[in-house]
Amino acid sequence: MSAADYSIGTAGARLRDGTLTAVALVEAHLERIRTRDPRYHAFVTVTAERALEDAARADQELGEGVDRGPLHGIPIGLKDLIDTADIRTTSGSRLFAAHVPARDAAVAERLRAAGAVLVGKLMTYEFALVGPSFDLPFPASRNPWNTEHITGGSSSGSAAAVAGGLLRTSIGTDTGGSIRSPASYCGVVGLKPTYDRVSRDGIFPLSPSLDHVGPISASVAEAALTLDAIGEGCNAAARLAEGIEGRRIAYARAWFANDPATSPAVIAAMDGAASALSLQGARIEEVSLPDYHLFEAAGAVIIQAEALAVHAELLRSRGDEYGVLARRNLLSGLSLGADDVALARRAADELARRIEAEIFGRFDALVTVNTLTPALPFSAFDGETSVWTHMRTLPFNLTRNPVLALPIGFAAGLPLGMQVVGRLGDEAGICAIGQAFENATDHAVQRPPLRSDIDLQPA
Amino acid sequence: MPDTPSSADLAEAARKQRIAIAPAELPAVLAGARWLAGCLALLRKSDLLR
Numbered sequence: 095m096s097a098a099d100y101s102i103g104t105a106g107a108r109l110r111d112g113t114l115t116a117v118a119l120v121e122a123h124l125e126r127i128r129t130r131d132p133r134y135h136a137f138v139t140v141t142a143e144r145a146l147e148d149a150a151r152a153d154q155e156l157g158e159g160v161d162r163g164p165l166h167g168i169p170i171g172l173k174d175l176i177d178t179a180d181i182r183t184t185s186g187s188r189l190f191a192a193h194v195p196a197r198d199a200a201v202a203e204r205l206r207a208a209g210a211v212l213v214g215k216l217m218t219y220e221f222a223l224v225g226p227s228f229d230l231p232f233p234a235s236r237n238p239w240n241t242e243h244i245t246g247g248s249s250s251g252s253a254a255a256v257a258g259g260l261l262r263t264s265i266g267t268d269t270g271g272s273i274r275s276p277a278s279y280c281g282v283v284g285l286k287p288t289y290d291r292v293s294r295d296g297i298f299p300l301s302p303s304l305d306h307v308g309p310i311s312a313s314v315a316e317a318a319l320t321l322d323a324i325g326e327g328c329n330a331a332a333r334l335a336e337g338i339e340g341r342r343i344a345y346a347r348a349w350f351a352n353d354p355a356t357s358p359a360v361i362a363a364m365d366g367a368a369s370a371l372s373l374q375g376a377r378i379e380e381v382s383l384p385d386y387h388l389f390e391a392a393g394a395v396i397i398q399a400e401a402l403a404v405h406a407e408l409l410r411s412r413g414d415e416y417g418v419l420a421r422r423n424l425l426s427g428l429s430l431g432a433d434d435v436a437l438a439r440r441a442a443d444e445l446a447r448r449i450e451a452e453i454f455g456r457f458d459a460l461v462t463v464n465t466l467t468p469a470l471p472f473s474a475f476d477g478e479t480s481v482w483t484h485m486r487t488l489p490f491n492l493t494r495n496p497v498l499a500l501p502i503g504f505a506a507g508l509p510l511g512m513q514v515v516g517r518l519g520d521e522a523g524i525c526a527i528g529q530a531f532e533n534a535t536d537h538a539v540q541r542p543p544l545r546s547d548i549d550l551q552p553a
Numbered sequence: 554m555p556d557t558p559s560s561a562d563l564a565e566a567a568r569k570q571r572i573a574i575a576p577a578e579l580p581a582v583l584a585g586a587r588w589l590a591g592c593l594a595l596l597r598k599s600d601l602l603r
Contacts, residue, residue, distance in 0.1 A: 388599055391592035398589060409572045422578055426585025428566040429558045434593050441596045479581065 097122035102168050102262055102316045109156055109167045116149035116156070116167030120211055123169045126260045127213070133241055135233045136255035138174045139182050140214040145169065148211045155209070164319045164331070166209030171264040173249050174215040175222055176307075177296040178202050184232070185298045186218040186248075189408060189415045191231050199296025201265060201307055201324050208323040216264055217251030220420040222272055222300040223401065225250065227417045228477035236472075237280055238542040239508050243469040246276035246483065248300075252310040253280040257542060263311040263320045269300045270393060271464075271487025273308050274499035278485075278511025279469035281501040281540060283528070284310045285317040288519050289494035291325045301400035304393065304491040313538050314498070314528035321521060333522040334529040339375035341527065343368075344453050346383045346462035353386075355484040356466040359505035364463050367502040367512050367531065371461065374530045381460070384448055388441060389489035395430060395438035396492075402427035418478050446493040450518075454495075459527055460515040462486055464499050468508035490515055498524040501537040509540075556594060558586045 097105065097119050108114035124142050131137050152167035172178065175185050177195035179202075184190045198206065205212070217235045219225035225247045226234035235250035237243040238258035245254045249266025253276035256264055266273040268286040277284030285308045292307040299305055309320035318330035345368050350356050372378045402409075405424050413421065453460050466484035475481050490497045490513070498514040498521075514531075516524035532538045560579055563586055567574045574582060596602075 384601075385599070387595060388601060391595045394592050395589060395596075398585075406570060406572065410570075413573060418578075422581045422585065425563075425567070425572070425574060425578070425582040426589060428563060428570060428572070428574075428582075429586035429589055434589075437593065437596055437602075441599075441601050444601050480585070 098126045102319055106164055116152040120145050120149040120169050123213055130258050134238055134254045134258045135235045136216055136251040137214045138184055138217050138232050141181055141212055145211050145213045152209050162209030165323050168210050169213045170210040171214050171216045171255050171261050173218050173252050173266045175218050175298045186220045188231055189412055200293035204324050216255055219248035220417045222248040223420045224423045224480055226475055227419050229417045237469050243471050246279040248272040249276050253277055253282055256282045256310055256312050263309055263316050266310050268306045269304045270491055271485050274487045275465050275485050277310050277499040278464035281509030283314055283317045284499035285321055286497045287325055287521055288496045299404050301397040314525055314532050318525045328521050330522040330525040333526050336526040338527050338530045341376045342457045343376045343378050344381040344457040344460040345378050347380050349383050349386055350463040350486055360510050363503035363510045370534050374534055384445055389445055392438040392441040393488040393492055398427035399430045399435045442492040449493050454517050459524055462513055464511035464513050468505050496521045496524055498528045500528050556590055558590055
């Protein structure tokens with residue numbers, strides 16, 4: 095077994111009992127990146143030299159009894175929208191292809207203080223807008239479960255790296271589902287925290303009122319440990335073993351089951367997941383939510399208006415350097431006026447009020463689907479036309495609730511996913527539900543098929 | 554912007570913002586703008602804010 099397959103918990107224990115060094119752990123991950131990433135395209139930049147220096151420092155500190163916590167000596171990757179001092183940060187765009195920030199984003203600073211070892215920067219849709227694109231300086235990430243299929247986005251490299259065994263944990267951002275949908279498509283765990291639980295400072299914005307920052311990880315426990323390191327006052331890992339006996343969980347089934355776009359396999363997997371939670375002692379009750387399309391309408395208007403405001407100056411001065419998809423997407427926001435945005439914000443506020451009153455007034459959590467289908471094949475995308483990938487993620491950017499994305503099974507060899515939505519500030523509660531679900535199922539231990547000619551060569 | 558924006562409406566909005574739109578990309582941008590107009594129409598006709 096490669097050290098790259100150790101969970102953060104196992105690796106941490108071995109780093110502390112002297113049976114593993116951080117340098118050896120980083121070397122194992124770098125070897126994985128070298129052998130597998132040519133097929134997955136998860137990384138934009140690999141920081142091997144610096145990672146080995148940081149790992150040596152972690153070994154020295156741990157040897158001297160300086161323990162920075164569970165991520166000390168653990169390899170991690172950051173979505174390439176997140177500024178890193180002296181390391182290229184491209185935002186997935188030709189415009190920033192040579193951009194080297196002078197300082198770290200707040201989340202990168204926190205990870206460094208926690209002793210995590212940055213091994214590289216991970217692919218994103220251009221400025222987190224839309225994808226996959228085929229006219230950027232960087233190739234689109236590919237789904238490790240089937241490289242002919244997309245990863246989803248925009249945190250595409252973060253999900254591909256974890257699913258492909260290149261990392262155990264990574265950081266992404268989520269404005270309408272950009273942590274959760276790639277987590278679903280790639281069969282890994284995503285955690286969108288409560289709005290502003292994790293600082294957005296030093297991260298290129300998409301839509302500042304909806305942008306969230308959080309982990310994509312191999313398991314619920316590893317997502318919780320990562321969140322605890324980057325968020326303020328989460329304490330999610332300490333409460334993982336709470337169990338869910340008697341917990342009241344709303345199941346928004348009609349929200350997706352009545353949509354003709356939903357794959358029958360997704361409905362069956364969601365019903366199975368709800369049943370598994372019930373068998374663990376949770377009290378599941380089907381509920382109705384406001385029309386999904388109202389959330390989508392309000393969210394789309396807010397995102398397009400805010401994104402255009404962020405990019406207006408760059409569109410004036412360097413507009414021809416954008417990729418086709420991102421540019422067209424941004425320009426559609428020109429049609430929006432201040433009254434339109436005000437209407438969308440009022441609608442979003444009212445929808446959030448209803449979810450808070452009607453769901454979180456009665457329940458501890460809500461479960462519903464993540465993406466309505468497995469990941470589409472690349473052949474469905476031409477790089478010039480936006481293709482709608484159906485999901486149910488955007489509402490919880492408007493409501494700002496924390497959401498845990500969990501794998502729940504497969505269709506035609508591709509992963510399917512569920513969302514567990516918590517009360518505002520209750521990341522620990524949804525992680526406890528996720529841990530109970532993970533304990534009761536084998537979804538989290540599934541790994542993509544390996545190609546014997548590449549993956550099984552001796553390290 | 555009217556409920557169903559036209560190419561002329563979009564070109565005027567771009568001119569005001571001093572952002573260039575190439576004729577070749579106008580159909581795709583217009584499709585996006587019309588989809589957003591549909592979003593706004595949905596919000597206006599719902600009983601959400603009544």
